[in-house]
Amino acid sequence: MKSPATDPVSTYLPRLAGSPIGGVTLEELASHRGAVPPFPPPTMARGLWGLLTNTDQLSGDQLDWVLDQAAAMPLFGGRGTVQYSNLGATLLGWALASAAEQPDWQTYVTTRLLTPLAMTHTRFAATRDQIPPDAPRGRLVGGRQAVQGVSPVYQPAGSSTWTTPEDIARYAQAILRGTAPGLPALDPRFAGEQAASPGDPRIGYHWFTLTVAGRTVQWHNGATAGYTSMLVIDRLAGRAVFVVGNSTRPVDPVAIRLLTGVADGPGSTDVPMPVIALAATTVALILIAGAGFAAYRARTRLQLVRATAGALLGLSLWRVAGPWDHAPGLLWILVAAATAANVMLGIARVRSRPWHRPRLAALSWAGAVLALAAAGLVLSMGLH
Incomplete structure (x- = not known):
């Protein structure tokens, strides 16, 4: 069954009937012009938590739940403007499978694309046992192994x-x-709204068109936790480049340069330090500096224990979420060594002093226990 591009998505996904998103056409979904939000709000919130804790937050969502969420959501801005939406791409895939009378999207894409092209090693993991056993592990900003x-x-x-x-x-x-x-x-159909991209970006059905050094190329990239990829094609020259990486650093400029010889295109060769890494570094250094000063000023053993726990929290946070693909790991080692030296000097100073002041014992113990627990939590998140 052929599905006209102007059909609303609710034609093939009836649970969306009567909703704002249900009225978005297949063509608008395919060109990211349907004003569909990136994900359902609960998934967005869980996704943020997943970024912080390095856990998979998408595996629990089921199709009916996603459709019900989409049916209750307003549009995200105005239709006709390119706003990339993973939810929109998801709805389109399931709508096309329904139109083709296939039980699911994986069956549809296997029948439509993978089998005709003999792409026998491509799969889509719905459960962990479907991940190829020899699949390389991705890495996050701080060098941590990303959850698959x-x-x-x-x-x-x-x-x-x-x-x-x-x-x-x-x-x-x-x-x-x-x-x-x-x-x-692949054919460009609509003007793109990517002000950050050079050249003349346009969009077809999921494919972007870009002019680089007078050459017109089609491209699409991808990114999940710990992985990035880019496929760029110059049909006139008969050349294509595919680059994939197992880190969070974008590979778009690498692919563009390999194909065209020009360091241009989507993304940038000067990758900025991620906001999360900057924020974590700022908080961590404040904790470390504050704990170091508290250790220097400690007048009881318990005050030193509390300061040491605070320093461990700061060091743990910095180690787990710091920008270690931009900064040398030696920096962390030097700060940790300086912190340890300060604590050792503190031990020498308070060794003959009482454990605590009588009226502040409970508060001091509580502060130390909370800081140690927080440090343990941060470290456990980083060891996922």
């Missing part, structure tokens, strides 16, 4: 796609030969 996400719902948005360079090469070659299913999706 899975999802039974968000697969059309690329939440848990596993593939190989060989399979992507088959796909790119089919595009260059003009034999890939859905080839018209």
